[in-house]
Amino acid sequence: MHRSDQEGHLQQMASAGFGAILxxxxxxxxxxxxxxxxxxxxxxxxxxxxxxxxxxxSPALDAFIKVARVRDWTSALDKLCRSSAPASNKDxxxxxxxQGAGSLI
Numbered sequence: 001m002h003r004s005d006q007e008g009h010l011q012q013m014a015s016a017g018f019g020a021i022l023x024x025x026x027x028x029x030x031x032x033x034x035x036x037x038x039x040x041x042x043x044x045x046x047x048x049x050x051x052x053x054x055x056x057x058s059p060a061l062d063a064f065i066k067v068a069r070v071r072d073w074t075s076a077l078d079k080l081c082r083s084s085a086p087a088s089n090k091d092x093x094x095x096x097x098x099q100g101a102g103s104l105i
Contacts, residue, residue: 010021015032049068
């Protein structure tokens with residue numbers, strides 16, 4: 001496994017055939033790479049909203065915190081995952097050479 005803070009370095013390595021990388025769907029990618037969505041929900045991240053108790057917030061921040069607290073984030077995430085799920089990974093693979101050994105992102 002190789003880690004880098006430079007997305008470009010990782011993409012160059014994948015393009016050269018040194019493996020695959022995981023990246024957000026909307027991330028820009030080299031033309032030599034193909035995006036293959038991961039089916040299901042294999043990757044999760046916990047996000048927390050932290051605020052100092054008792055502190056007076058600006059009206060905008062106060063409104064944001066109130067909205068964030070009442071939102072059903074689990075249902076929203078499930079709905080998003082269902083609406084963006086690919087029909088099939090095979091439709092997203094691009095062959096980059098005669099042998100069909102394409103890189104992926």
